[in-house]
Structures are given as structure tokens and as C-alpha cells.
Amino acid sequence: MVQVLRVSVFASLFLLAGATAAHAEDETTASPAAVQEESLRLPVLVALIGGGARFRNIHLEVGDGTGGSEPRTFDTGAYFDFGWHLLIRPAAARSPRASIRAIAIQIDGGSGIGLEVQPAGTGISLKTNTWRLLGQFGYLYPINRLQVGGFVGVGGDVFTIDLNSVLPSSSIVYVRLGPAVVYDILPSFLILRADFGLRLPFFYGGLEDAYGTDGSGVGLDAALTLGGRVPAGFTYAFRFGWEYYHLRFAGPTTNVPAMGNGAEGSDHAVTFQFLFGWSL
DSSP: OHHHHHHHHHHHHHHHHHHHHHHHHHHHHHHHHHHHHHHHTSOSEEEEEEEEEEEEEEEEEEEOSSSOEEEEEEEEEEEEEEEEEEEEOTTTTTOSOHHHHTEEEEEEEEEEEEEEEOOTTTOOOEEEEEEEEEEEEEEEEEETTEEEEEEEEEEEEEEEEOSOSSOOOEEEEEEEEEEEEEEEEETTTEEEEEEEEEEEEEEOTHHHHHHOSEEEEEEEEEEEEEEEEOTTSEEEEEEEEEEEEEEEEESOOSSSSOSOSOEEEEEEEEEEEEEEEEEO
16 A cells, blocks of 8 residues: 555656646747747838828918018818838847847828919919928837837928918928837737827928028927738728927028018828738
């Protein structure tokens, strides 16, 4: 009886040790696979193209040279906006380290070509074109279904309009920085992303020429994107974007005659887009 008990205890200990070793081996061999599976959840390349509706309103209180001011408003109404988005993660499929896979490069752009608008109070129709481009370097660290980080970059917003006495053509160039958050509601199939940014303009183009070389401003933006991708690679996104600038100009102008003696006001836009494309 004692011998049988000893054998039973030995067998139990042996089986327990074997199970423990097997469990440790499973964890060791599973780690690279888990890392690989996690890395595959982050696409190396996302390329989207599409369009939607964009609204833009520019309102300035312009100095009239006698100590007063006059309002000048430019409202585009709704127009078709062509947009694109490119996101590159150079190490998404190469490195087992999340801190390396988080590195990202992003380029966004949009344009409205051949627009015809009527500045408030003029009764005339003007042809207008707009272009915008933003290139950024960023970091989106993956934590299970969540990605957190931010981006910093340089962008430009070009606005061309027929010669008129209300508003000049302009080119605003700015530095942008801000946080970004991505959450996989349904992994890969349904993804929610939120971006917020601070814009610091350092070049104003024709606005300084027209209203005063002492120009200053600050901008804000926000974007909410709902999208996803399928294993075959097809990718889609619905995006809502908001952009706002507060602008101020004073000092001498380089245009003779000037369009105004100083100015202060806002430039804001709202965009709704549907984008589709491919991811790798």
C-alpha cells in the first residue's frame, strides 16, 4: 500500500512538472506568434481617395482708413471637395516592438476646382480654386484595440480668386501639432479615429500684401473618421473635418492701393467626405 502511494505521488509530481514545462514552452513559442498577429493588425500602407461636400466662410473686419471698419464676407456655400489620404507605417510588419511599429508618416490633401461664388454685397460671380496639403510625422502606439499618439508637420492652404475689391488670393502656410487616438470597435472592420490639432501660421501670402505686413494668427482643427478594412485589402472611411483660423493684420501694405488698412477676422471650413482605397 505504501509502495502504491509512493508511485502515485511520484506520478502526480511528474505529470505536474510536465504540464508546467509544457505551459512554459507554449508561452515561449506563442509570444512571437502573438507579436506577429499584433503586427499584422497595423497596415503598412493605407491609401484613400474620394470626395464630399465642403463649406468655407471667411469674415474680416477691414480698416477703412478713417478709424472705422467695414465687414467683408466670403461664403462658398457647399461645393464638391476632392480629397486624399496616405498613411505609411514603415516598420509595421518588420519589427516585433510596438514602440517601433508605432512610427507613422501621413499625407492629407484636398482641392476644389472651378468654383463660382458671389461675395456678400457685391452681386458679382467670381471664379475660385482651393488647394490644401498637409504632411506629418507621427506616432500611434498600439495598446490592444487602442492606438494613442500624435502628429507634427507642415501644411499649406492655397486660395485663388478672380481680381476683386473684397478679398485677395492667399496662401497660408502653417506648422501643425496635435494628438490622435484610434480605436478598433470591430478589429479591422470598424475603426474610429479622432484627431485634434493646433495650427501656427507663419506665411500669409496675399493677405499681408493687402491688409498689412504685420500679420499674426492661430488655427485649430479637428477630425473624426469612421472606417475600416477587409482582409482582401479594400479600405473605406467616412470623415468629418473642421478647420478654424483667427487672423489679424496691421502695419504697412505692399499693394498700392491697399485693399484695407489692417484687418481682423476668421476663416473656417467644415468638410464631409467619403474615401475608399486599399491597404497593405
